[in-house]
Amino acid sequence: MxxxxxxxxxxxxxxxxxxxxxxxxxxxxxxxxxxxxxxxxxxxxxxxxxxxxxxxxxxxxxxxxxxxxxxxxxxxxxxxxxxxxxxxxxxxxxxxxxxxxxxxxxxxxxxxxxxxxxxxxxxxxxxxxxxxxxxxxxxxxxxxxxxxxxxxxxxxxxxxxxxxxxxxxxxxxxxxxxxxxxEKGILWVELESRGIQAHGSTPELGRNAIVPLAEWLTEIKTLDLGANFDRTFDGWTMNIGTIQGGSSTNTVPSVARATIDFRLPAGISKAQVLEALEAKAANVKTHSPDAELHVKVLHETAPxxxxxxxxxxxxxxxxxxxxxxxxxxxxxxxxxxxxxxxxxxxxxxxxxxxxxxxxxxxxxxxxxxxxxxxxxxxxxxxxxxxxx
Ligand SMILES: [Zn+2]
The missing domain is CATH 3.40.630.10 (Zn peptidases)
Structure with missing residues (x-):
């Protein structure tokens, strides 16, 4: 050398x-x-x-x-x-x-x-x-x-x-x-769906929290955050990392949650992501009007x-x-x-x-x-x- x-x-x-x-x-x-x-x-x-x-x-x-x-x-x-x-x-x-x-x-x-x-x-x-x-x-x-x-x-x-x-x-x-x-910024969010607990044999007395969450996640598969970002970064990514919901097979679940890890280049803001997630929640509500869906930010860093x-x-x-x-x-x-x-x-x-x-x-x-x-x-x- x-x-x-x-x-x-x-x-x-x-x-x-x-x-x-x-x-x-x-x-x-x-x-x-x-x-x-x-x-x-x-x-x-x-x-x-x-x-x-x-x-x-x-x-x-x-x-x-x-x-x-x-x-x-x-x-x-x-x-x-x-x-x-x-x-x-x-x-x-x-x-x-x-x-x-x-x-x-x-x-x-x-x-x-x-x-x-x-x-x-x-x-x-x-x-x-x-x-x-x-x-x-x-x-x-x-x-x-x-x-x-x-x-x-x-x-x-x-x-x-x-x-x-x-x-x-x-x-x-x-x-x-x-x-x-x-390095990209990190944005971790939790999606929460709220329902009403009931006996599994009488689902009509409750409101299932898992189904709207599943629908929301399906909607999110086509999330679009646009192409308006700093090209020194290669783009944004998203990973649905966890999903939890329900307590037993014979109970209507009253809560279900999923967490998502976004990695964001300069030019794509937290507000933009939250807005896009809310828009997808609105889509879910068109066919599940009683769905109670919330987004919470768990962790963030800037690019x-x-x-x-x-x-x-x-x-x-x-x-x-x-x-x-x-x-x-x-x-x-x-x-x-x-x-x-x-x-x-x-x-x-x-x-x-x-x-x-x-x-x-x-x-x-x-x-x-x-x-x-x-x-x-x-x-x-x-x-x-x-x-x-
Ligand atoms: Zn190390």
Whole structure:
């Protein structure tokens, strides 16, 4: 590899860090990120970083390493919690016993996001080995609670603990050749249908809540939100994720609910979605006039687009070019902590030292070569950022 930083990235040590972190079960919920504190602190300490820990809830530890005193600053944001392994019989190796096969490490969190932490650590190490006297500040963050919304993690750190840096690298989305610079907004809604409970043998005495909900959902299949949106996004999506209703077969159900996950590009508003859902409810009422249908918003985030000309994206791109690494920039429908940081005034690069299709699936793995390459890429990014 044509980079002076490569000599500082020790493949054996990177594997060791990933394995040590994967071996502790930090499935969220409940999280137990404190189990990683000692290991990540040891990494940070070896770099000469000043270490702070923050807990909004017991055991939900965020570890922040800091080095440098200059005003220009950057943060690496990775997380120590992992999603549940899911069905164990789908795994070829035990999810919490990291296993090396053919240059890959298998196990839950090998990529998402413990491998990413190891990458960020080695990026700092390689950069500091070449530029011990740099004028700036680097934060290396092992956050809690990313998989369940970051309320105890980066949101807490930024909003309540006063953690602040100018820009960020988030090794938690995208691919080795793909960086994410914009994310759609999320709109979760609940559709509710109300009826009147009665005995199943005398349905005429009640009013069934399930049937109008089913009709409403059928109507929604043809929901049209128009084509008037920002074309840097690929469109809007909708997923009917849950449906619940009734208490027993021999009872007329008095309530039924469904929830829908919308992912919305800039240009399509919440009001537009709610209006379209109400219009579909009105259609249902033309043949079920007694139907009582309501929409409730459960959760929402706004779409965001980072400036592709921002210093961090330019620095990252310079680094990729320097390594002859092809890099695409896209938007997507997922939400990462980049969105929280964006609305806190911090522009990020989102990039995985691997493939995001491997996150959350059984047999999650990371390529050791990609961990090394990711470390070098991020070290080059630091150099371009501080010295470019
Ligand atoms: Zn992640």
């Amino acid at each position: 044509e980079s002076k930083f490569a000599q500082h990235v020790n493949q054996e040590e990177i594997v060791e860090i990933v394995c040590d972190l994967v071996r502790v079960d930090t499935t969220n919920p409940p999280g137990n990120e404190y189990l990683c504190t000692e290991r990540v602190s040891a990494c940070m300490q070896s770099l000469g970083m000043e270490i702070s820990t923050y807990e909004k809830a017991p055991g939900r530890t965020n570890v922040v390493g800091r080095i440098g005193t200059g005003t220009k600053s950057i943060g690496f944001v990775s997380h120590m919690d992992v999603v549940p392994p899911g069905e164990l019989d789908q795994w070829k190796t035990p999810p919490f016993e990291p296993t090396l096969i053919d240059g890959k490490i298998f196990g839950r969190g090998t990529l998402d996001d413990k491998g990413s932490f190891a990458c960020a650590y080695f990026a700092c190490k390689a950069f500091l080995a070449e530029h011990a006297d740099f004028d700036g500040t680097i934060y290396l963050i092992a956050a809690a609670d990313e998989e369940m919304g970051s309320e105890l993690g980066i949101i807490y750190l930024v909003e309540e603990c006063g953690l602040k840096f100018d820009v960020a690298i988030i090794p938690d989305g995208g691919r080795m050749d793909l960086s994410i610079y914009g 965001h687009l980072s400036d592709k000309n921002s210093i961090i994206i330019r620095s990252f791109d310079t680094a990729a070019k320097c390594l002859n690494l092809p890099m695409k920039y896209e938007t997507f429908g997922g939400n990462t902590v980049a969105k929280n940081l964006f609305f806190a005034g911090i522009t990020s690069v989102v990039h995985y030292p691997g493939d995001d299709k491997l996150a959350h699936v059984p047999n999650e793995f990371v390529n050791i070569d990609e961990l090394v390459l990711g470390s070098v890429l991020y070290a080059e990014t630091l150099e371009a950022y501080f010295f470019g």
